[in-house]
Amino acid sequence: MLVAMRILLLNGNTGDDVTALMMRRGGEALPRLRLAHVELVPATARFGARYIATRAASAIAGHAVLELVAEHQDVDAIGIACFGDPGLFAAREISRVPVRGMAEASIEAALALAPRVALLTGGALWVPMLEEFAALLGHSRETVMVRHVAPTGDMIARDPDGAIALLAEAARGAIAEGAGAIVLGGAGLVGLAPRVADGLGVPVLDSLDCLLAACAKAAPTPPRDALPAPASPSRGLAEPLRAALGKEMDAGFTAA
16 A cells, blocks of 8 residues: 655745646646545745746746745655746755656656657747756757747646647647657646647647656655755845755854
């Protein structure tokens, strides 16, 4: 019998409605993914952009993500449910439990199905950002293609019906360029994969499905001690984050 597992679904955007959408879609996905033993715990960034669409917004989200990671070490795994995975590698430094990112998990799942894949998301500014992220993971633009539709993920979340044809057309273009699997990337696109996949002839993956599966696989890993932080003064951090970074950081430091 599988032991109950708690996964933090951490939305790096500040839109509570986006968190609610992912919780609803995630709850629907768990039985389908054979993860009925999993409990999802929601968390939404307290500050930053409503829906991340720029490097600046992503950088701010990384701080918001770290705060929530520091506060939620009572779960079995943490999923950064925000395509682009703001704060992912820093979160792993301070977390005692596994941390997975939506984009990282999706790329991993897609490449297990095909040697050349496409990430399909909303908003042109995400193209170079995701290309850089894929390169950081060691994948070239030929291996992980990034394609987009004009509406942002936030717009798609508010009008999913109006985006299906655009997403399907972009997916067909990526397939014509050699993509053997498509990832619908982004919190605002969760739940749309089956509708976009109709008639395409290649797998179309939901990035939330990929994240949940990766978290569930990682969760049995025993908790570890977070990496030790070098002694360095800090200022203005939330207490759980300051503690996670190492309380010795503030020794002898007086805030102005």
